[in-house]
Amino acid sequence: MHVSETLSIDVLEAARRRIAYVFAHFDNVVVAFSGGKDSGVLLNLAIEHVERHEPARRIGVFHLDYEAQYSATTDYVDATYQDLAGRVENLRCCVPVKVPTCTSMYQTFWRPWEEEKRNLWVRDLPPYHLSAADFPFITPEMSDYEFQERFSLWHHQKTGAGRTCILIGLRAEESLDRWRTIVSDRNIHKFQGRPWTTKVYENVYNAYPIYDWAVEDIWRANGRFGWRYNSLYDLFHQAGVPLHAMRVASPFISAAKASLSLYRAIDPQIWGRLVSRVNGVNFMAIYGDTKAVGWREVEKPAHMTWKDYAMFLLDTLPPETAEGFRQKLATSIKFWREKGGVLTNETMDDLRRAGIHFEVGGPTNYKTDKLPVRMEYADDVESNEFRLIPTWKRLAITILKNDHAGKYMGFAPTKAEMARRAEIIEKYRGL
Template sequence: MARKTLPPKPLESDVYTLACERTARIFDTFDHVYVAFSGGKDSTAVLNVALEVAHSDPRFERHLPLRVVHQDEEAIPYETEEYVRRVGQRDDVSLEWYCIPIKHRNACSRTSPWWWPWAPEAREKWCRPLPPEAITELDGFPINPPEKRLTAPHANGLFAPPSLGNVGMLMGIRAQESLTRRRIVTQRREVNYLVKYNDGTSQGNIWKCYPIYDWTTDDVWTAPAHKGWDYNHAYDRLEMAGVSHHLQRCSPAFGEEPLQKLHTYAKCFPDVWEKMVDRVPGVGAAARYALTELYSYHGRPEKPDGVPWPDFLRHYLTKWQAKDAAKIAARIRQELVAHYRKTSQPLVVNAPHPDTGISWDFLLMLVMRGDFKGRKQAGGRINTDGEGRPTPAQWHRYAAELNDIIAAGTFADLAHHRPPPADAYDLVPDYAKDPE
């Protein structure tokens, strides 16, 4: 059962001051710290806050030059490489530039669901030449065979061996980015930005540290402008292309969520895009069709009348490899169990259920897209009032759709275990009877 999250606590300090205070505590607490630096906007904020704090007091000088670990994902803009190089040339930075075949998701293809940047067997297809600063081996990381290679989370422990003592890994994770990330920092009231990390190769001595977890996208961009920080100029190209600030990404756009912006690489970074098309299976098709129902963006396939929704989902499950299909099926069961533990009311097609946020369309999206990183959470689809209850408008949307389904004679397609109500508005709680 998910732990209950705590409501936001208003503070008088600004987010920059709070980030500095958290970073100072991290520097005092841990034997060793390093910045996990992608070259993106969020890790840029973390890096610069950490450097300013490190220079602010003699007691922090033991952390200088600041260790900065960059995992180069190969299919990235040249502007990112140039920016990382500028960071590495700073006297107060000790940069480690890793080009190793970390295991990454490839949502462009269901038959080739993984890809490995800088994989030695794909050298002739690399999107960029190997940077001269590249570190191509990491103690404990298996290069061959490919199936033994680690994902980034599972490899984190290799950057923090026990010989370093207790290690704080500074990361640019922000609660605004997803419901999952918000929950991470809202389940504890005290020191909620430090999370013990025990996955993969971790040996129990590493903590994930989120000093800017409460920053918004506006904050992330205000800070460089106000403080004069250097930044990744790939964002300038994305800005000129009209990509909204919230969706601007410089990492490889092969995952489930970044996939919807894959086409911007062709427009903004053509020199890398030319190589990307041949580098990873399915990229060409995804660039053309990612915003269609084929990849479950901007619409879903229409279910035939008379086909129960569970059967429709099973049809799309068969399009995955067995191992991935099993993971997705387990997620769907988990969502359904969570729903029926909370309510005995049926799911409808489009409207999120006010108590759980689940609908059949949401489950179909999970089946078609995968969501292997768990970034799509049904709870984020619930709109609440000032008392934390689902809004009357959300209840009335659900009831109206359920009544329409009953009237159309398609209630059986919902595969509900009880007869339909005479009037779905009877399911609306008293406080929500009057629509907003």
């Protein structure tokens, strides 16, 4: 185990101390268990604490079952719940919430365990599970992310707890967004100022005890203590997938597109069912790691500009899908004309070399020393920060990726999505 950058102890001891702190200050503790390597290690650490220090304590184990996943993941989750039967609260949820998919121009989301499509289910329901009938707060428009967040409040109220903590196996090493979740200095949203916690609702917090672990630490812990883990990782290793690229996630999200074809080799029976379950899966498995869907260097027809190509792509989309992209384009154009996005001096130099006119504004309220740049959409710009620059090529790549949310263009959730989330929180705040 490597030594924590902020502590003089290794990350294993640091995690154990954080978990002990959670158990000392929260009467209701739930582990979010995805079936991946990180959540598996965190669950084992939590069980270790209970067995050593509070054997009478009963924790919850929350698993959102996505129906369509590798058989090895299902086997691992099944075996874990079987081993812990009677010792933990089984919170395995099989609910038809909206889950994003980037495999199709026609389908922006799908629903696991959708009753109307039972004949297409990838597998049968597990013997014990919680269904939509157990959660009165579920709505037809609720996403998987919203369900997971709302679940914590539901369980807090159901148990009558004074304080509830959801332990999450998030590691800052894995992405910038995860790093920001941990290092935010807004202590008003932390429990007693602990940087590895985040307030979700009143008296309901998320905690990330292994946030400073490296992926190597995860595997050292599994080897050292002989903990069971998802055998899918062994298959990934045999397939040549790099250690830092091994992910157990929904096969239809953007991050999984490039490796979707592995299903055919690793889990052919499940693969055959995936093809008919969600639109566009077979195409994405064939072309998901190619320029055809914007994953590698994208080319346009020689007689077209990138603007021409982007407009051509929009004209080929279903009307509703195209309108979603057009709305995001209009929002982006307005933003870059009136407010501007913050760019580094190096990126501004790239704009100058490309002969692109832009205006630089003064300091902003953003937590950065970068200055805002106002400009019109450019056709293409060679830059290491290409994704941060408003170009028609970036729009074309976004369309090719079926990135309906516009993440490649830097879009966060829309105001409507955020407003709906705020309404849900406010509705249940006093319950």
